[in-house]
């Protein structure tokens with residue numbers, strides 16, 4: 001099996017994770033490739049018994065790899081998507097962070113769950129992504145699509161912005177707010193949820209438009225079909241505003257029309273039979289903890 005490994009940080013618990021992971025790899029024919037910066041951090045600590053090949057960007061990650069293992073939190077999973085892009089390489093997240101909605105394999109589950117990938121005992125959960133486009137946009141790496149959400153927000157000001165939204169060319173609304181979130185089902189448990197948006201099961205073919213602190217109190221989160229093409233335009237006191245794609249940020253001139261639609265590819269997340277999305281939801285949202293039910 002050809003496995004790519006990615007992590008953003010080297011922390012105290014990285015050593016334990018790497019050791020457990022390689023203990024599982026032993027006894028299986030594996031070809032491992034590391035993201036270069038993560039590899040250098042691990043190498044410095046003399047954790048590895050042999051030398052490994054590295055990749056530094058998505059072009060260097062070979063399409064024929066069978067899986068990418070992301071070591072970190074949800075933020076690291078989001079960044080993993082920028083390496084995998086349209087390559088169809090399944091992504092498995094080992095959670096070294098806190099919440100772990102996307103990185104679902106906990107550190108103490110590595111020895112029990114990781115062997116299942118060699119026995120083909122896992123499912124793929126395909127996740128919808130969003131793409132961004134506007135005139136003059138520079139297609140920088142990782143700045144043209146999002147797994148969680150695309151957000152517009154104010155920049156260098158406390159005053160609200162007005163976000164005009166059209167759906168397939170039809171005028172929907174002008175949101176007067178701190179910003180607006182266009183979320184995928186995956187992102188529905190992230191920023192959108194914090195702003196009152198609904199939870200969506202990953203397989204649902206929908207997107208959510210969630211205003212961030214709207215001043216018009218009758219503006220509400222709206223669920224739309226995921227084949228909708230959105231056109232947004234921001235006006236406000238400042239000459240520029242921000243657009244975020246997951247954890248990545250762009251500065252854009254106000255009055256620029258920009259377009260959001262789902263990408264032609266999906267990110268394949270690895271899901272184990274005992275770690276399905278609804279179980280993660282129950283665990284993370286503490287459902288069932290209320291002693292009255």
Ligand SMILES: NC(=O)c1ccc[n+]([C@@H]2O[C@H](COP(=O)([O-])OP(=O)(O)OC[C@H]3O[C@@H](n4cnc5c(N)ncnc54)[C@H](O)[C@@H]3O)[C@@H](O)[C@H]2O)c1
Nearest residue numbers: 073074075099100101148149186187189190191194246247
């Ligand atoms: N107020 C908020 O809730 C808020 C604000 C900004 C960004 N975010 C989320 O953070 C993401 C970026 O992550 P980061 O690590 O770079 O930022 P970060 O370090 O600020 O972490 C944000 C938190 O959001 C969680 N998160 C990320 N994706 C999630 C998902 N799909 N479901 C449930 N929780 C999720 C992470 O586990 C983390 O606890 C954004 O895509 C956005 O969804 C949330």
Ligand SMILES: Nc1ncnc2c1ncn2[C@@H]1O[C@H](COP(=O)(O)OP(=O)(O)OP(=O)(O)O)[C@@H](O)[C@H]1O
Nearest residue numbers: 007009011014072073074075076096097098099100
């Ligand atoms: N490779 C790693 N090894 C060990 N610990 C890590 C690694 N990557 C991340 N962490 C720990 O997880 C924390 C969060 O990581 P990350 O930025 O990926 O996730 P996050 O978006 O903040 O999400 P979460 O809330 O799930 O932790 C880091 O501050 C760090 O403590």
